[in-house]
Amino acid sequence: xxxxxxxxxxxxxxxxxxxxxxxxxxxxxxxxxxxxxxxxxxxxxxxxxxxxxxxxxxxxxxxxxxxxxxxxxxxxxxxxxxxxxxxxxxxxxxxxxxxxxxxxxxxxxxxxxxxxxxxxxxxxxxxxxxxxxxxxxxxxxxxxxxxxxxxxxxxxxxxxxxxxxxxxxxxxxxxxxxxxxxxxx
Numbered sequence: 001x002x003x004x005x006x007x008x009x010x011x012x013x014x015x016x017x018x019x020x021x022x023x024x025x026x027x028x029x030x031x032x033x034x035x036x037x038x039x040x041x042x043x044x045x046x047x048x049x050x051x052x053x054x055x056x057x058x059x060x061x062x063x064x065x066x067x068x069x070x071x072x073x074x075x076x077x078x079x080x081x082x083x084x085x086x087x088x089x090x091x092x093x094x095x096x097x098x099x100x101x102x103x104x105x106x107x108x109x110x111x112x113x114x115x116x117x118x119x120x121x122x123x124x125x126x127x128x129x130x131x132x133x134x135x136x137x138x139x140x141x142x143x144x145x146x147x148x149x150x151x152x153x154x155x156x157x158x159x160x161x162x163x164x165x166x167x168x169x170x171x172x173x174x175x176x177x178x179x180x181x182x183x184x185x
Contacts, residue, residue, distance in 0.1 A: 008066065011058035019049055030063035075106055075113050085164050086127050092167040093125060093134065100173050122179050126158070132165065133158040141178045148174065
């Protein structure tokens with residue numbers, strides 16, 4: 001499980017305890033395999049030292065200079081790397097939902113903007129090069145909205161919309177309403 005702040009060094013005490021060596025030892029191991037690619041480094045730690053995927057990833061990424069798994073701390077920092085069209089569409093999506101459901105909190109989780117109600121994730125967005133993915137965090141919602149989603153590319157957990165999508169507020173509101181209903185039931 002990722003740490004709250006994304007700090008990869010937070011794994012070090014557990015790595016030392018579980019694998020029986022101080023971090024100085026593990027850092028020297030990483031120097032020895034520095035010329036390997038990421039998958040090879042992960043495989044080496046798992047096969048030669050019994051590392052879990054999570055611990056191997058923390059050590060490998062730390063040794064490659066990534067001290068935190070958190071890339072974005074705010075909605076604006078998430079949007080900043082995208083073009084104006086994508087920014088405008090994503091802002092409209094969240095504004096539409098939050099105007100109808102103001103109790104939903106906008107957070108950054110898994111380096112993506114998400115709407116959350118208490119501890120439950122309700123909705124998320126991911127931006128790709130040629131499309132935007134919206135996710136109601138409940139595959140049952142997607143199944144129950146099959147007719148509403150006709151014409152969209154629908155995956156198991158996400159719906160693909162164009163980057164310049166004319167935001168369909170009714171569709172989004174229904175998605176959120178169904179998701180909230182499923183949580184209550």
